[in-house]
Amino acid sequence: MARDRSLALDYSGQELADLPPQSWTVLRARFDRWFADEAEARGALILPKTSVEKVLVEGGRTVGVVAGGDELRADVVIACDGVLSLTAEQAGLHTPLTSSHYAVGIKEVIALDAQRIEDRFALDGAAGAARLYVGVVTEGLFGGGFLYTNRDSVSLGLVVGLDALGASQALRDVPALLDAFKARPEIAPLLKGGQTAEYAAHLIPEGGLEGLLPFWGEGILVAGDAAGLALNLGVTVRGMEYALASGYYAAQAVMAARKAGDFSASSLAVYGRLLEESFVMKDFRTFREAPRIVANPRFFNTYPELMGDILREIYAVGPGPKERLFPAVRRHLPWSGLWPLLKDLREGAKL
Ligand SMILES: Cc1cc2nc3c(=O)[nH]c(=O)nc-3n(C[C@H](O)[C@H](O)[C@H](O)COP(=O)(O)OP(=O)(O)OC[C@H]3O[C@@H](n4cnc5c(N)ncnc54)[C@H](O)[C@@H]3O)c2cc1C
Known part of the structure; x- marks a missing residue:
């Protein structure tokens, strides 16, 4: 999209409908309520409109939280309070991010x-x-x-x-x-x-691999955005599926720890292994370069304008005869502009 013009690339078709379901949109106000009801039906206790005010840490180990003024003690706390997680930070799982x-x-x-x-x-x-x-x-x-x-x-x-x-x-x-x-x-x-x-x-x-928090500690696990598990590939922003999957693996880790009767960091480390073996960490490793590549300012400025200039040359009709297309295009792509373009294509190939 440029100042007074835009170029669209459209991918649509029946083949998408014939594939297994690929993508959904959800309204969180409805989805979260449904999801909470499902969890409650399976025995979870939900305290709506109640904030975790403080994390209880004793001898370097997370032992519960204070919420709504009440002390709630637990074998394991799962920090899933979203981006800039105060729960993880108070539990000492902090990565210096900018x-x-x-x-x-x-x-x-x-x-x-x-x-x-x-x-x-x-x-x-x-x-x-x-x-x-x-x-x-x-x-x-x-x-x-x-x-x-x-x-x-x-x-x-x-x-x-x-x-x-x-x-x-x-x-x-x-x-x-x-x-x-x-x-x-x-x-x-x-x-x-x-x-x-x-x-x-x-x-x-949007820190990618570099922006992830430690996933576990003594008596604590971190999931979803709280752990930094969202990935911007330029063409998609994905966070929901990583939040759901990490929540699932956190639950698996807690069940394993309960079975072993051991909620220490070394026992909870199974959570890290489960994430590593799953699509979650595989994606973060595959796209480790993504945050750097997609932040290239030319994608947001130079190229949208360039595409507009080229298409105007191709489609505009003047009073005289039409010029050959290639020289018209090259006018907007001088040698000096080709080098950064090639460099960006080479970088893009790493995605
Ligand atoms: C504008 C926008 C567009 C996005 N688009 C997409 C998309 O298209 N696809 C996609 O996959 N992802 C998208 N994401 C990312 C996605 O929304 C997140 O990755 C996902 O919601 C993370 O889920 P979460 O449960 O970890 O955190 P959240 O959804 O943020 O949930 C955290 C919850 O914890 C609660 N909380 C916070 N602090 C406390 C506390 N102290 N005590 C108690 N509760 C607390 C919050 O109120 C919140 O309900 C988008 C995000 C934004 C902002």
Whole structure:
């Protein structure tokens, strides 16, 4: 997406519907409630609207928490309180991270009639659309926009690297950026008649392998965003599945520790092994270079503008005869521009 133009790449088709289910959108307000009910039905005790205020540590070992003023003692505490986990930090599981390891995400859920969504996005039945935007949508800063359809709402938002945001003189106001995104001619007609139903902002861990916290300690395990388990590959931001999977493996580790009657760090280390053997750590190792590669400023500035310039050359019709396409394209890609492009392609090949 550039200032007054955009280029779209669309991947759609029946082959997606014929594959095993690939992707879902969930509204957390509904999903989390359903998930909590499922856990409760299996014996979990849930204390809603109650914060963990303090972690109880005795002799270097986590022995429980204080929540709602009550002391709750436990064999193991699982810190799953999301990004910037105070629970993990108080338990002493801290990795010195900087703003480069985080992005800020801002999202609106816009209620819209289901039929309008189907018509505007050419959808049928339970199928949905997911779109990512890069370029001027973040004023050229590291990050991007996203839009995806739900059954009777559309989720629209932006993610901006915290480091890039801090360094930018021009951009300070992320909500204003979201308003500008909504007003874009590519977006506004899709949302017409919709009503904002939810508005939220949140940090996202984006440090990759380098941004992970220690996963376990004496009497404590760390899961999900609290452990830094979210991965931005530029084309996807994945955190939900790592949160679910790490929660599952944390439970496996606690069950194994209970069986052994040993909740020491060495017994809980099985959690680390389970994560290493699973897709979770395999993904983080495969994409260890991703945070560095996707933060390349040229992806958010130079290339969206370049693509716009090239396409204008290709499609614009002037009064005279049409020039050959290749020289017109090369005008925007001088030798001096080819070198960084080749370098970026080489870097991209590491993903
Ligand atoms: C704008 C945005 C878009 C995203 N898009 C995607 C996407 O498309 N796909 C994807 O897979 N992931 C996405 N993510 C990432 C995903 O939301 C997270 O990775 C995921 O929610 C992590 O789950 P979690 O349970 O670890 O943490 P959270 O979902 O943050 O849950 C932590 C919970 O702990 C609670 N809590 C915090 N502190 C305390 C305390 N002291 N006491 C008690 N409770 C506490 C919080 O209230 C919260 O309910 C996105 C994130 C953002 C911000």
